[in-house]
Amino acid sequence: MVLIWVFIxxxxxxxxxxxxxxxxxxxxxxxxxxxxVWINLVSLASTFYSIDALLKGNFIVIIFxxxxxxxxxxxxxxxxxxxxxxxxxxxxx
Numbered sequence: 834m835v836l837i838w839v840f841i842x843x844x845x846x847x848x849x850x851x852x853x854x855x856x857x858x859x860x861x862x863x864x865x866x867x868x869x870v871w872i873n874l875v876s877l878a879s880t881f882y883s884i885d886a887l888l889k890g891n892f893i894v895i896i897f898x899x900x901x902x903x904x905x906x907x908x909x910x911x912x913x914x915x916x917x918x919x920x921x922x923x924x925x926x
Contacts, residue, residue: 842879843901851909
């Protein structure tokens, strides 16, 4: 069950990190500040469960940590901005 929590928290963390970049680009300060709270909460939970599992000798948690990061970034890049269908990648190229 811990592995699933690590995966979920990593997915959420990376989605929130991508949204942080978007809110910064669009100068949406209120959304950025609220998003920062969620980033910190999810980061704390992810770190707690990951370190706890590692200290207990469960090294498989690393796979779930990395997989959650990759999938979270992918999902975050696919979320629409301002309902216009723009993605972060449109600003980078």
